Amino acid sequence: GENVEQHPSTLSVQEGDSAVIKCTYSDSASNYFPWYKQELGKRPQLIIDIRSNVGEKKDQRIAVTLNKTAKHFSLHITETQPEDSAVYFCAATPPGFQKLVFGTGTRLLVSP
């Protein structure tokens, strides 16, 4: 089945810096890749997603890139702010299924 690996597990940056989180997936036919932000004790919130027919997608300070050949996708956050501090999860959807297979999460800490 699909397996998603996520790196790094923790990431500390200064306010205003950029942050990059990377995920790799195993099933080359997976076709949907969302990113979720989870604050402590809260629900995962969808922040951006990308489908396999697109290479890059941007929404203000957040962007996601997808490299289908290498089977990896990345989340880019520019001009980080303290309120970006949270755990970020990537996920992939295997072909023929609706379920999300999640990575292990990245704890992002943005220091003022």
Add this chain to the structure above:
Amino acid sequence: NAGVMQNPRHLVRRRGQEARLRCSPMKGHSHVYWYRQLPEEGLKFMVYLQKENIIDESGMPKERFSAEFPKEGPSILRIQQVVRGDSAAYFCASSSDRGQVNEQFFGPGTRLTVL
């Protein structure tokens, strides 16, 4: 437009008791998913349901766990004879019925503690 609703938000059970977790999807959504999150870990898929049908239960433990999504009312995740290892946050998500893989929106979760 209310989001995904889950109740209870916190549930404490003693070993051997039953736990019932409820999920009401977003308005207009007919697909429901249950995920489990152990402390300091990621989310693991358990089951995917549509009204009156279990579509994919590949992530459900073989024993003690069951799920349903009746024609009327919320989806229910039922855990019989709970054990300490069942302590976790259980999240429900829903998506709309547009034929393709769609965005899943999560509820606030039910935090189950087994004493």
